[in-house]
Amino acid sequence: MTAAPVRLTARALLLDMDGTLVNSDAVVERCFSRWAERNGLDPAEVLAVAHGRQGHATMALLLPDRPAELNLADNERILAEERADTEGVVPVPGAAAFLASLTGLPHALVTSADLPLARIRMTAAGLPMPSVLVTAESVGASKPDPEGFLKGAADLGFAPADCLAFEDSGAGIAAAKAAGVRVVGVGPRALPHHPDAHADTLTTVTVTAAPDGLLTVTVG
Structure with missing residues (x-):
């Protein structure tokens, strides 16, 4: 019905x-999967929480003990990758x-x-x-x-x-x-x-x- x-x-x-x-989604998955692999994380677990958040907020959620300045630096790196990638x-x-x-x-x-x-x-x-x-x-x-x-x-x-x-x-x-x-x-x-x-x-x-x-x- x-x-x-x-x-x-x-x-x-x-x-x-x-x-x-x-x-x-295709761009987000590519960029955050690479970040996950660089940081020894399961890409699927990262992608489960990445949507909707700013990148540094996702990182802080997944790596709560990581210094904020590292998250902000990685956030800028991912933003640059995302801006350069419009495939899909x-x-x-x-x-x-x-x-x-x-x-x-x-x-x-x-x-x-x-x-x-x-x-x-x-x-x-x-x-x-x-x-x-x-x-x-x-x-x-x-x-x-x-x-x-x-x-x-x-x-x-x-x-x-x-x-x-x-x-x-x-x-x-x-x-x-x-x-x-x-x-x-x-x-x-x-x-x-x-x-x-x-x-x-x-x-x-x-x-x-x-x-x-x-x-x-x-x-x-």
């Missing part, structure tokens, strides 16, 4: 990038039409990527960059800390409770929930983390705006 569509209302949308708008970077199905439907509506990108990487990946996927951006440089703490989503809501001029986040990872969903933002989970990684609604891809998501600006997001 097909599930009935889920409808949520919001005043603004907060959009993760990797795994939500852009499928960059493609839009999540439905992402282009979804972003086009948000033209003129309040929305922000809230990503753990830094600004150069975000621009490279959105361009590689052929997607337009939202005008309001919260990137790694914008925050002092990585997802699952809520800072990015709190900043995104504030930059758009709305309370977190009036926003709706789109996320694919456990870290991202936890960050949104901690900020008091409801979440539409996108893709298979999101489903185990109990988002408020779930879409296999963005092809099943529509957004309509009422004259008063209230957004209705239909999933399914």
Whole structure:
């Protein structure tokens, strides 16, 4: 039996990038598998927690006794590798039409990527960059800390409770929930983390705006 569509209302949308708008899994897997091997770790265990976090936060989680300066140095190395590697970077199905439907509506990108990487990946996927951006440089703490989503809501001029986040990872969903933002989970990684609604891809998501600006997001 097909599930009935889920409808949520919001005043603004907060959009993760990797795994939500852009499928960059191939690059992440290549770069973090190399890092895992350099540090004597199982690549599968690293990749199980790498999605959604800034690189140094992943490293701190996996190697808690490692000096922070080494994690930050490795983070810069991985970012450089990721910026140079766009092979396999493609839009999540439905992402282009979804972003086009948000033209003129309040929305922000809230990503753990830094600004150069975000621009490279959105361009590689052929997607337009939202005008309001919260990137790694914008925050002092990585997802699952809520800072990015709190900043995104504030930059758009709305309370977190009036926003709706789109996320694919456990870290991202936890960050949104901690900020008091409801979440539409996108893709298979999101489903185990109990988002408020779930879409296999963005092809099943529509957004309509009422004259008063209230957004209705239909999933399914």
